[in-house]
Amino acid sequence: MDTLLAKVDAENPSINKEIIAKAADIIKNGGLVAFPTETVYGLGGNALDAQAAMKIYAAKGRPSDNPLIVHISDISQLYPLVDGVSEKAEALINAFWPGPLTLIFKKKDIVPPETSGGLDTVAVRYPENKVAKAFISACGVPIAAPSANTSGKPSPTRASHVAYDMDGRIDMIIDGGSCEFGLESTIVDTTCDPPCLLRPGAVTLGMMKELIGDMTVDKAVVSALKEGEKPKAPGMKYTHYSPKADITIVKGDLDKVEKYILEQADKGKAEGHKVGIIATVQTEDSYKGHNVLVIGDREHPETIAANLFKMLRKCDFLGFEKVYVEYFDEDELGMAIMNRLKKAAGYDVVVL
């Protein structure tokens, strides 16, 4: 199939009404449209249509036991989908919707098992991105949308990333520029008390605890699962975000980290390997003579989050075989950054 690529004004999508209407028509006819959100690009289909959900799995090469997040553009769309909203879920909704937070609820029968990966729960998010809101509301149905990447690859944060993975596999890509946060949404299971963090994101544990008190954290968020252990979010069991290069994270005092990475990179280079280093504005000068990608500013972790997937994709593009990444503190947004980085590195962390 030919994939239509259309640019929409990120700030004022209403000036591109005909493009949004075209995208909505595709959805109403059971097709697939990739669209920008404030987290990453989503691959959307009608969440209430089992066939559309199956097309999403096929386009991504995603295992069909890995449920899709259902996106809405108005709070009134939540209640027909879910069987009960707890007081704590209500508080999270009031504080963080629209925004980068996905909540898990018991589902009603209207949500087909294809969308929920066979679970009796459903994940729902109300995104803030203006293009996403305009698109979902024009569709008139909730939109099931996982990240618009090939399964196992880094999530797309630009329309060009989506095109690279999905060209010829979906009907349309709406280009609304780059994604503000650059990491997938925070996921919280609200069917248990206290609610449980299943995936860290831009809405941090600290921000939520301040509001609703105690929360638990699923084991899969911070460490590799042992043989036989199951994460509560089925998708967390897959090796995600992996570029082709072998990635190693280096943890310790920053001066020791720089010294170690430099030694390893010199050694790798001398052995004829193409080595890359993911550094920060604070450390880039330490690696002169090597292939350095600057991911952001340690003083502003949001810059690191926003660039992370782009940098992982760039490692492939530049043909790196071995990549060294500096460690980031795992508090607040750092928890989400390190969760994605550790998965990309297959949990290969050198501690100095």
Ligand code: AMP
């Ligand atoms: P993606 O849309 O690619 O960011 O992936 C969606 C994530 O949400 C995956 O990790 C899923 O396993 C998780 N998820 C979706 N629905 C549920 C659910 N009902 N219960 C637990 N996790 C879910």
Ligand code: MG
């Ligand atoms: Mg994904």
